Amino acid sequence: MAEAHQAVAFQFTVTPEGIDVQLSHQALTEIYRSGVRSWKKRIIRLKNSVITGVYPASPSSWLFVVIAILATMYTRSDPSMGLIAKIQEHMPVSKCSLSPISHLCAVVSAVLFSTMLWLLLIFTMRLCLKQLLSYHRWMFEQHGKMSNTTKVWALVRIFSGRKPLLYSYQGSLPNLPVPTIKDTLKRYLESVRPLMDDAQYEHLTNLAAEFENSLGKRLQWYLKLKALWASNYVSDWWEEYIYLRGRNPIMVNSNYYGMDFLYVTPTPIQAARAGNSIHAFFLYRRKLHKEEIKPVSTVIPLCAAQCERIFNTTRTPGEETDTVQHWQDSDYIVVYHRGRYFRLRVYQAGRLLSPREIEFQIQRILDDPSPPLKGEAKLGALTAGDRIPWAKARKAYFSSGVNKRSLDYIERAAFFVTLDDDEQGMMGDDPAASLDCYAKSLLHGKCYDRWFDKSFSVVYYKNGKNGINAEHSWADAPVLAHLWEYTLAIDSFQLGYNAEGHCKGDVDSSLPRPQKLSWEIPPECEEQISQSLAVAQALADDVDFHVFSFRDFGKGKIKKCRVSPDAFIQMVLQMAYYRDQTTFCLTYEASMTRLFREGRTETVRSCTNESSAFIRALEDVCRRLLRAALEKHQQLYRLAMTGSGIDRHLFCLYVVSKYLRVDSPFLKEVLSEPWRLSTSQTPVQQAELFDLVNYPEYISCGGGFGPVADDGYGVSYCIVGDDLINFHISCKHSCPNTDAHKFGAQVRQALLDLMQLLNPKQKEPNKTEESRPEIKKDL
Known part of the structure; x- marks a missing residue:
């Protein structure tokens, strides 16, 4: 295959004189540049780890403390209360009588003491910051009224640091608390009261009381033990059992979508819209790697852990459970158009392609007349159908050879792109109906022209409209919404278009063409593709x-x-x-x-009782x-945000009961509603x-x-x-x-x-x- 040869860095042949090695200069250059880019990112991550590790202080504050302590040595005062002298006594050359060496020992001792003092101050500041971020009573106070405690808390917040990086607050965020069994059951029974008659409610109340006084205490003990060990007692189980173990199609049932601007289309040129927004996606990824994105906050900062898997992430099917795979870097995207898959590299000679260059490459794909290979056109239907058949097909037909290589390209891509031949948006004589079609297109498309396993897929329509479809297991919608807002804003307000609607800038026409992926799909796999498509199509219809x-x-x-x-x-x-x-x-x-x-x-x-009344x-x-x-609704919302909700606690109790192989009639009834x-x-x-x-x-x-x-x-x-x-x-x-x-x-x-x-x-x-x-x- 031509594509396979393009990936070879060198060739060799055995001759009578020995081994003749022919090195590919271009391939080795790309390897070198890739390594340089990787090491740059490692250095940036190391630097950011140091900065976030000492937050809310800064690394430069160490120098300030050292200078302050050294300055006291010349005023003949000892802020260490003898600790500097103690450190000096235990140094190897402390007994040397030479004045320069003795003076150097004193300076080194002062620096060591300053460092220990600085670390102690950082530990104290981080502990105080964690206590500040653990305070949530401000959410429950009436509008216009503030308690004295909240006033003091609001005043102290100014000491929480300046110019934080994306992950600066991660080490100071509190762990999710485990509510008491009594409180959870009380709120649960209150929540179902308007849905039941007296007999049903009495039956459920008796089940809850029996659960609280017997099995519930045992399950709660395990949850408290997990909360002491894990940073969050819910999230890993939630991801695995709610998302990854689901065996039904993730299309419609799990994936969600986001729309373009409602009333504005920045350009009607499909390739140009893709050029600007794809470039904007990679600008966001660059800021993400450098942690330059400002932490999202309400009154206090929110956890940013979900941001780590936005790019270079895919959901891999398994017969019992799926897995989420994330790679540190990827310099390309995969583009789907008219049944063909293309690998499009967005970096050239170590630099990110300009929007105009990406537009040029996208247009090359749009103009490519080659037909799809046998079985290729509807291959994406495997990701839209049931998970077990997809897992079996992946193992049987995509575990080696050209199919594995092409599938690896898709799964390791930064994200997935679809160039759709339809026109969407609010248009025509019936704009309301056109919006409904637009939503359905983004939710499921043709059931084979999206790769539903990717962390997100971007769809570009023929008339310049776009949209996004996201897999749900790796993160929740607000995380992707932040990326989507950034991309739409950069596309329209910073990058912009020229008078003809094309991306601004020049283009290097010598760019290598996008690589068309190769497949060898056997008839048995085609049959499975057809079956998955039938399941997905019925669901979509x-x-x-x-x-x-x-x-x-x-x-x-x-x-x-x-x-x-x-x-x-x-x-x-x-x-x-x-x-x-x-x-x-x-x-x-x-x-x-x-x-x-x-x-x-x-x-x-x-x-609630109040809403129904x-x-x-x-x-x-x-x-x-x-x-x-x-x-009442606001009170419930505040309780949910501050770790006193009902459902995640009951869900985790149910998971523990399954691990212990004990049945609870109460939990079984609760989770079947x-x-x-x-x-x-x-x-x-x-x-x-x-x-x-x-x-x-x-x-x-x-x-x-x-x-x-x-x-x-x-x-x-x-x-x-x-x-x-x-x-x-x-x-x-x-x-x-x-x-x-x-x-x-x-x-x-x-x-x-x-x-x-x-x-x-x-x-x-x-x-x-x-x-x-x-x-x-x-x-």
Whole structure:
């Protein structure tokens, strides 16, 4: 194969005179440059490890302490209280009578004492910082009221250091605490009360009491032991048992997506859009390696551990469990176009290709007329189907030879790119329907034109629109959303395009062409590809999606009512679901636990006694009940963020029970309850690279995910600015009781009804989605 020969660094032949070695100068040069780049990164990581290791102090502070101690030697004062003299006595040449040597010993002793003092100060500062980051009572205080303890805490926070690197706070973040069994069970029983009649609730209460007084104590002991040993008692089990051990397709069921700007397309040229944004992705990766990305914070910093696996990461299938593989570096991406896979190197002679050069290479792929090889076109369907057949096929057909080499290229790539021949975005005579198609395309595409195992895949459409599809096991959506925001902002506001819509700059036309990957797919593997595609296609066809923007009001008006925007929307979803199904259901809202080291998510159970009481009494004394329900939701959200949630604790107790091979009727019943309403808020403006007030048209529509239950809804919402809320609603066509568009209409009406209830003096808005002022649409 020609591609195989290109990878050979040297050739040799045996001659009568001996071995004739023919070295490839270009290959050896690339090896040298790759090694230099690798060593540079090692040096940067070493330097950053030193800086983060002494944070909140700085390495230069050591010199300050040394100079200060040495200065005291000339004032004949001894701040060490005799310790410097003690150190000097134990030095090998301390008894030497020569004055220069004696003086040198005194200086060395002072430096050693200064170093020990400096390390002690660092240890004390880090301990204080950890205590500061462990304080969460500020979250539970009423708006406008602050306790004296919080005032002191807010004042002391100024000593937490300046200009932190991405991982500066990691060593000071507290570990996730294990809640008490009593508190967890109490909150759990309270959360399911509105979903059960008296007999069901009494039965569950008895099971909970039996569990608390018997097996629960034993399981809790194991969890406390793990919490002492591990930095997070939940996250490793959560990743393995919730994500990696799932044997169903990850497409739709696990992967999620993010959309492009809603009203703006920076360029209609597909290759140019890819050139700018691919370059921006690698700029972000460079900042990530140098740890120059500012830590994301609420009031206090969040854990950044999930950032480590953004790039060069893939999920590898296994028959029992999958694994997440991460490589330190990769200088290329893999591009899919019309059934062909190409390896595109983005570094040349040790430098990152310019956006114009990447555009040039992408255009080469678009213009390549070669057909796909036998079995290649729909190969990606293996990653979209069930995991066990994919694991068996990988072992049988991709463990050696040309197939292994090509698969390694895909899995080790920085990320995956699809050049799609379709046009997507809000366009045409029916923009609402076009957004629904756009969402479905990003969620599953054609079921074979994405590589769903990669940490993320970027899709570039023919009309210049783009989007992203992400695998979920390695990290949660806010981490990828930060990368996506950065890329969109750099693409539009820093790199930009010329008057013709192409990337700016010059291009080196002598760049080597992208390497087309080779495959030898046997008929048995083609049969498995077809079976996986059939499973994936049935799943994709069953997904009903509805995406819409609500512009009558946003968080600005909600905040004027002195309520939380998130709690308000959660109450809207409760009302919409009740009107749609005439009942309440177990509701999942994702809340992050990144206030703790290696934290991921916790569940906020949004259906509460207070919310159900309000909705039932909507025509009665409902304003008071609404505020009580909103406050209850906020209380649950704070508990989830501060390590006192319900579900992760119960999940870990269940895992321990399985390790011990003991059955718990209570835990079995708890974990079998379906989440018929699964919700999540998409964060915006994490990167803060441009101002939405001055650029209101540059808003992203956010992202979404598939339904968790076959008879339920998946709802993602994005609160953008003060006057816009985007919703992504999913369900399944196969369920006769769910309809994404019908539920979307219920959400719209519930938003208006709740606002009218909170602010009855203001007339209900008359403007609709169709009559809103025109905003700049796609180019």
